[in-house]
Amino acid sequence: MAEVLIPIIKISVIVFGFVMAVASLMTLLGDRKQSAKIQNRIGPNQAKFFGFSLMGIPHFIADGIKMILKENITPAGSNKFLHTIAPGLVFMPALIGWAVVPFMDFYCTGTVQTLPDQNYTEICVGGEWKNYFSIMHMNSGLLFAFAIAAISVYGAAIAGWASNSKFSLLGGLRSSAQMISYEVSMALSLGGVLMIYGTLNLNEMVRMQGNMFGDWLPMWGIVVQPLAFFLFFLAGLAETKRAPFDLPEDEPVIVAGYITEYSSMKFAMMQLAEYAATVFIAALIAVIFLGGWQMPYVYADGIHFLGNHWTPFGEEAWYWISIFLRIGAMVFKILFLVWLQFMMRWTLPRFRYDQVMTLGWKILLPLSIANLFVTAFILMIL
Amino acid sequence: MANVNVKKVDRITQTLWEKSYIPEIVRGLSVTSRHFFRNLRPNKAKRTTFTREYPEVQTVYPERYRGLHRLMLRDDGQVRCVACMCCSTICPADCIHIEAGEHDDPTIEKYPSIFVIDELRCIVCGLCVEACPCDAIRMDSGKHIPPYGERDEAFFDRDLLMQLGGLSQAKQGGRR
Ligand code: SF4
Ligand code: SF4
Numbered sequence: 001m002a003e004v005l006i007p008i009i010k011i012s013v014i015v016f017g018f019v020m021a022v023a024s025l026m027t028l029l030g031d032r033k034q035s036a037k038i039q040n041r042i043g044p045n046q047a048k049f050f051g052f053s054l055m056g057i058p059h060f061i062a063d064g065i066k067m068i069l070k071e072n073i074t075p076a077g078s079n080k081f082l083h084t085i086a087p088g089l090v091f092m093p094a095l096i097g098w099a100v101v102p103f104m105d106f107y108c109t110g111t112v113q114t115l116p117d118q119n120y121t122e123i124c125v126g127g128e129w130k131n132y133f134s135i136m137h138m139n140s141g142l143l144f145a146f147a148i149a150a151i152s153v154y155g156a157a158i159a160g161w162a163s164n165s166k167f168s169l170l171g172g173l174r175s176s177a178q179m180i181s182y183e184v185s186m187a188l189s190l191g192g193v194l195m196i197y198g199t200l201n202l203n204e205m206v207r208m209q210g211n212m213f214g215d216w217l218p219m220w221g222i223v224v225q226p227l228a229f230f231l232f233f234l235a236g237l238a239e240t241k242r243a244p245f246d247l248p249e250d251e252p253v254i255v256a257g258y259i260t261e262y263s264s265m266k267f268a269m270m271q272l273a274e275y276a277a278t279v280f281i282a283a284l285i286a287v288i289f290l291g292g293w294q295m296p297y298v299y300a301d302g303i304h305f306l307g308n309h310w311t312p313f314g315e316e317a318w319y320w321i322s323i324f325l326r327i328g329a330m331v332f333k334i335l336f337l338v339w340l341q342f343m344m345r346w347t348l349p350r351f352r353y354d355q356v357m358t359l360g361w362k363i364l365l366p367l368s369i370a371n372l373f374v375t376a377f378i379l380m381i382l
Numbered sequence: 383m384a385n386v387n388v389k390k391v392d393r394i395t396q397t398l399w400e401k402s403y404i405p406e407i408v409r410g411l412s413v414t415s416r417h418f419f420r421n422l423r424p425n426k427a428k429r430t431t432f433t434r435e436y437p438e439v440q441t442v443y444p445e446r447y448r449g450l451h452r453l454m455l456r457d458d459g460q461v462r463c464v465a466c467m468c469c470s471t472i473c474p475a476d477c478i479h480i481e482a483g484e485h486d487d488p489t490i491e492k493y494p495s496i497f498v499i500d501e502l503r504c505i506v507c508g509l510c511v512e513a514c515p516c517d518a519i520r521m522d523s524g525k526h527i528p529p530y531g532e533r534d535e536a537f538f539d540r541d542l543l544m545q546l547g548g549l550s551q552a553k554q555g556g557r558r
Contacts, residue, residue, distance in 0.1 A: 034418065037418045038418050040421060040430050041432070042435070343411055343418070347407070347411050347413075
């Protein structure tokens with residue numbers, strides 16, 4: 001029973017409680033409120049709950065109701081079947097990828113010990129690791145995440161093709177071209193990271209990031225691979241099709257790209273999928289480069305700092321405190337990265353399409369290959 | 383072609399620092415996040431939002447704002463207008479309709495028995511006010527023209543315009 005119940009609880013908490021909540025709040029807080037603040041405006045505040053505008057959050061419910069009540073239009077000459085399933089094809093990959101994202105380390109039924117002399121590796125004494133904090137434990141989690149992220153382009157391409165509209169077709173083509181160009185540098189930029197960690201398992205990666213250089217500098221991905229972080233962040237921005245890379249839905253040029261012909265909830269799904277993808281990329285960046293659930297100096301058996309070690313509130317209590325701290329750290333990192341991505345969106349103007357391609361193929365790709373070589377060289381020398 | 387003056391404008395060349403984008407992006411981000419955090423301050427007075435929350439906070443119009451017309455009154459509360467047709471003649475939008483009537487008082491020659499302004503047609507030029515010889519029509523009511531549901535509602539007749547009116551300081555029939 002518990003074997004079935006636990007995954008269901010995990011899935012509902014992570015996907016519905018976190019991802020969907022963040023993604024749908026982002027439609028409002030991220031897009032409309034944040035842009036308003038940056039542009040010295042107030043932003044939406046007229047929809048109210050009992051006279052309180054609550055930072056404009058009721059707007060998002062109002063939008064949802066409006067979307068549901070809108071007429072669902074399928075343009076004449078479109079392929080009805082593909083046109084209908086395309087939003088699902090865009091939406092699902094954005095959620096499936098979360099299967100491998102670890103929100104916390106495995107739960108240890110015994111006691112956890114951190115070994116400072118072995119690079120702060122945590123071991124579970126007198127018990128076993130139980131996977132309670134990520135939906136799935138997969139040895140090749142990173143590959144899975146990439147495969148799923150790449151699949152979402154099918155939805156966009158199919159949506160573009162099935163709509164029987166030139167704008168949609170152009171948007172679909174643009175999105176596929178962009179996806180393919182950036183997928184390459186995205187994966188290559190991770191080459192160095194993989195060489196250092198030597199694993200594809202996301203949770204294992206985060207554990208490795210608990211290691212310390214000289215007892216004080218956490219060995220986060222951004223510390224050991226700063227260039228790869230920038231490359232991955234840029235490529236991730238491009239992958240999620242957010243500004244400044246939102247060429248597939250370039251309003252002045254191709255109306256709304258592949259979502260031109262969508263209305264009502266199908267449109268909302270397309271939009272939400274984009275936000276969910278943003279959150280997913282943020283989670284990947286957090287896990288690979290920003291130490292995932294790791295908090296510097298905070299370990300499951302106490303605080304280790306410069307060789308000192310103390311355990312506030314006793315072992316048992318501290319274990320639970322550390323669990324909450326670490327989940328909080330992960331959530332905070334994801335939210336921060338989402339915020340940063342939205343900041344980029346409201347800071348930078350949109351690229352021209354040839355510039356996007358130039359950036360992808362002529363700058364990011366050579367840089368990531370160079371990064372790979374340099375990392376390999378350094379690792380060989382060490 | 384020799385006598386065409388060509389001004390050579392030097393292209394702004396980017397330094398390597400700028401071309402690498404990242405420092406410039408960080409600079410841009412710092413500007414936007416400065417605005418972002420400034421406008422998140424709990425003290426609303428320190429924010430720099432320019433939005434006027436219109437229906438709750440009314441706009442204060444400048445003194446010489448040309449708003450709704452009003453018809454001024456005589457000392458005894460009658461309409462000041464003498465139906466001289468100057469305003470309807472000069473009105474470029476042709477939106478003032480006046481029909482003159484004979485007044486009982488022999489010292490007053492005419493008065494407008496019908497005086498209708500179509501505020502929807504009015505282009506708010508203010509020429510009618512300029513044209514009026516006896517300070518009978520003004521646009522200084524300080525109200526903007528309200529939105530209408532029906533076209534008829536935009537026809538402001540004499541009595542409505544007089545309700546907005548007031549006494550004029552100018553002496554009627556007096557010497558200049
Ligand atoms: S303001 Fe101009 S357009 Fe309007 S009634 Fe007067 S003269 Fe006519
Ligand atoms: S409002 Fe003035 S200009 Fe117009 S008809 Fe009356 S007196 Fe003449």
